[in-house]
Amino acid sequence: MEATAPSTPLSIRVRDLDFFYGPQQALDGVSLDMPRQRATALIGPSGCGKSTLLRCFNRMNDRIPDAVVRRGCIEVEGRDVLAPGLDVVSLRREVGMVFQKSNPFPLSVFENVAYGLRVKGESRADYLEHVVEESLRAAALWDEVKDQLHSDAGALSGGQQQRLCIARAIALRPRVLLMDEPCSALDPVATARVEELIHGLKRRYTVVIVTHNMQQAMRTSDFTAFFYMGRLIEHAPTQAFFENPREKMSQDYVTGRFG
């Protein structure tokens, strides 16, 4: 099912996507559009293909043996993501990712955020300082860490570490931010902070968030895509999806009858 026409330019376009892990099909004929500067939530029961789809957008599935797209196309910011000669490193700079479990590098707070820029060959200290501060501010973490920039990132709380990972992704000035259950390891206070942060982030980026928490999908997203066993069942503006789901299966999921 197609959602109503997005009101801002298209950021991600998926058509007829079939994805397999060896003989097992994980995505079946998925087509959907995601607009720029909006958040789209991917929801559905465990194993329905949410993470698989997310990982397609920055070719993270390349690392999994026997994982293959058999049919379909994906464009991210006008780029053919599945093109064989694609520069995957440059794609991943443009399409940042935040995982379920925060994964700071065993480095200082500062060096975590500066890491991607250093890998790109940036070494000007004043420029690095500027981007680190800007990214930590954008991740709503600056005030909490500005006096411990050179301490080990591992000493931060779980919620702070997750915001640090968001800052690390932002430092590369991506156009798209993918988040796979970014709050599932956080307490309610830290979750609220990250959700608040998502509201600010989507003013600048395309945000795609996978979540098992329907309240979270309602609070953070503009569009919701509901999947079941690899198929996109319904894709609609979030409020309409939760207030008045069109498909029986979506109704059952939203009312907690399965999943």
Ligand SMILES: Nc1ncnc2c1ncn2[C@@H]1O[C@H](COP(=O)(O)OP(=O)(O)OP(=O)(O)O)[C@@H](O)[C@H]1O
């Ligand atoms: N690395 C892998 N190798 C083989 N099969 C996989 C792999 N990763 C996922 N799958 C299978 O693909 C299907 C979709 O998995 P995926 O992880 O995308 O689901 P999900 O919706 O993210 O689930 P969850 O909510 O539990 O995270 C499942 O049947 C899963 O078993």
Ligand SMILES: [Mg+2]
């Ligand atoms: Mg998943």
